Amino acid sequence: MAEMADENVVYVGSKAVMNYVLAVVTQFNNNAKDVVLKARGRAISRAVDVAEIVRNRFMPDIDVKNIGISTEEIATEEGNKINVSAIEISLAKK
């Protein structure tokens, strides 16, 4: 299953796109009014794929409400700090 730590948040990582699509569709079917996709680094492209597949193929009544980008500082295993880009895509019923 896709990770879903916070309520209504789907963290997009390195799994197959459909895992995250299913997570989003499930949340909306459980009466969530909005779902936020979050991703960092290379997973950003996958988060955009998830949003597009959800609204084009599964839930035409869902639209992108807002998209934000930011930079997060993460610690590497060697103890260094590196900057990584992040995205948040808010989906909501039209």
Added chain:
Amino acid sequence: MAEMADENVVYVGSKAVMNYVLAVVTQFNNNAKDVVLKARGRAISRAVDVAEIVRNRFMPDIDVKNIGISTEEIATEEGNKINVSAIEISLAKK
């Protein structure tokens, strides 16, 4: 150099991030009021990196004005059509 077909548009592809950062900074220094980053597929993550590096490291007076995502249909070399996600990030002076 980075590709710059349209005026004020920087197409982000598979080159190193700094190529595109330089292209954006150059456009603003040539008095562009806004610059649009466009990318498809895996390059989407790189486009976000470009936007974040420009505003955090080079031009603090630049901000993200708008972000849009979409799906584009492209033809493969075999003649098939596949869907690919795309992003447009509009940068402008604050």
